[in-house]
Amino acid sequence: MDTIGQIFTFNNMRFILEGLGLTLYISAVAILLSMIFGTVLAIFRNMEKGPLKLLATIYIEVVRNVPNLLWIFVIFLVFRLKSTPAGIVSFTVFTTAALAEIIRGGLNSVGTGQIEAATSQGFNQIQVMRYIILPQAFRSMLPAIMSQFVTVIKDTSFLWSVLALQELLGKANILMGRYTATSQVFALYGIVAIVYFIVNFTISQYARRLSKKWSKAY
Amino acid sequence: MLVGFISFLNTGPFALFRWEALFKDLPVFMKSFGYTIVLSIGAILLAFIIGLLFGIVSQAKNPVTRGLVRIYVEFFQNTPLLIQVFFVYYGLPLVGVVMPVYLIGIICVGLYHGAYISEVVRSGIGSIPRGQLEAAMSQGFTYWKAMGYVVLPQAWRVMLPPLTNQAVNLIKNTSVIAIISGADIMFTANSWSSVNLHYIPAFAFAAILYFILCFPLASVARKLEEKNKKLYSK
Numbered sequence: 001m002d003t004i005g006q007i008f009t010f011n012n013m014r015f016i017l018e019g020l021g022l023t024l025y026i027s028a029v030a031i032l033l034s035m036i037f038g039t040v041l042a043i044f045r046n047m048e049k050g051p052l053k054l055l056a057t058i059y060i061e062v063v064r065n066v067p068n069l070l071w072i073f074v075i076f077l078v079f080r081l082k083s084t085p086a087g088i089v090s091f092t093v094f095t096t097a098a099l100a101e102i103i104r105g106g107l108n109s110v111g112t113g114q115i116e117a118a119t120s121q122g123f124n125q126i127q128v129m130r131y132i133i134l135p136q137a138f139r140s141m142l143p144a145i146m147s148q149f150v151t152v153i154k155d156t157s158f159l160w161s162v163l164a165l166q167e168l169l170g171k172a173n174i175l176m177g178r179y180t181a182t183s184q185v186f187a188l189y190g191i192v193a194i195v196y197f198i199v200n201f202t203i204s205q206y207a208r209r210l211s212k213k214w215s216k217a218y
Numbered sequence: 219m220l221v222g223f224i225s226f227l228n229t230g231p232f233a234l235f236r237w238e239a240l241f242k243d244l245p246v247f248m249k250s251f252g253y254t255i256v257l258s259i260g261a262i263l264l265a266f267i268i269g270l271l272f273g274i275v276s277q278a279k280n281p282v283t284r285g286l287v288r289i290y291v292e293f294f295q296n297t298p299l300l301i302q303v304f305f306v307y308y309g310l311p312l313v314g315v316v317m318p319v320y321l322i323g324i325i326c327v328g329l330y331h332g333a334y335i336s337e338v339v340r341s342g343i344g345s346i347p348r349g350q351l352e353a354a355m356s357q358g359f360t361y362w363k364a365m366g367y368v369v370l371p372q373a374w375r376v377m378l379p380p381l382t383n384q385a386v387n388l389i390k391n392t393s394v395i396a397i398i399s400g401a402d403i404m405f406t407a408n409s410w411s412s413v414n415l416h417y418i419p420a421f422a423f424a425a426i427l428y429f430i431l432c433f434p435l436a437s438v439a440r441k442l443e444e445k446n447k448k449l450y451s452k
Contacts, residue, residue, distance in 0.1 A: 065428065077421070078417050078418060078421070182312040
């Protein structure tokens, strides 16, 4: 007799949560790396002119206007990386471009008057960036960065299908090989959907709360 | 150096003969291009209808429908599209619901982005002072007519840039259909190159095709955004 109850064993739950761990690990590393590279690209693209601006613009536009899934295929098939590094690299490649635009928007939201004021007080360019622009820009872009984080967590579900990486959805698919009754398959989809939902909903609610609190502060 | 360059063109992943093979099979790729376009248009239509309807409902007074829309939006925004696709493709046939892949693509991608578009519409309507709606209703407009004739035409300008961005994201997300073997650009690039190993031409060409679809839209969205910003900062 195949029942839903058979799924809810300690081992199965641990198996699924291990998948969640890998999903979060890949997403977190990718988003952190993307924030670093994204900031660099955003600063390059904000330059008046020059080859760096051109390079940053081309990178951002090309990567952003092609599906994330394609970058996963490319990194995996062309560069032949192992599955976990391939996952991290492909998400970093794509998310860097997305974050660069978010960060650029944040940097540009700081009024030029403030930059001029700081410069007139003897701040050099790096100090202006560090003490005037970045703290304010960070507030205006953090909600968007967090919703990008949610997007990355959701999209890492592609990794099972392309790289056979055992992230959250992958673990569910493996379990479905063992628990094949209709009710069990539905329950597994339900469990995984709920796990994704709890994680992502928490993050997006937190982002919403932050942006409300900060919009009041101004 | 010259020898190195020639051997680069003759062997290796970038070799010329691989590109030749690509151009020989160009019709295959063009067909998949059409598949992605049709899929995108279907999904965009569905997403816009759902988004407009639910966006308007979520600004209405009725707490039950508002709550239902909220649940729909939060569920689809916070769970991966691929789970929804898998559920419809692998799960539903177990209870006798079998759909062709392109229909699954239109429904899943449409429902997923409908949630995002409904949020765009909701905040677009929210940007128009509530007094406008009340004034129109006091003149005898019904809620829906007041929305259609008074509020939405004004909210349209605020909504257009994020709607265009949603269309770009939607086109990119139609590529998940490749995972359940829909004959779109991504699937064709992957299956064609897994036979002959011409990965680089295949994925480069796929990237170009997606870029052709997405870049113009993304540029329009940015222009509109900048125009709006100037308009409102005056």
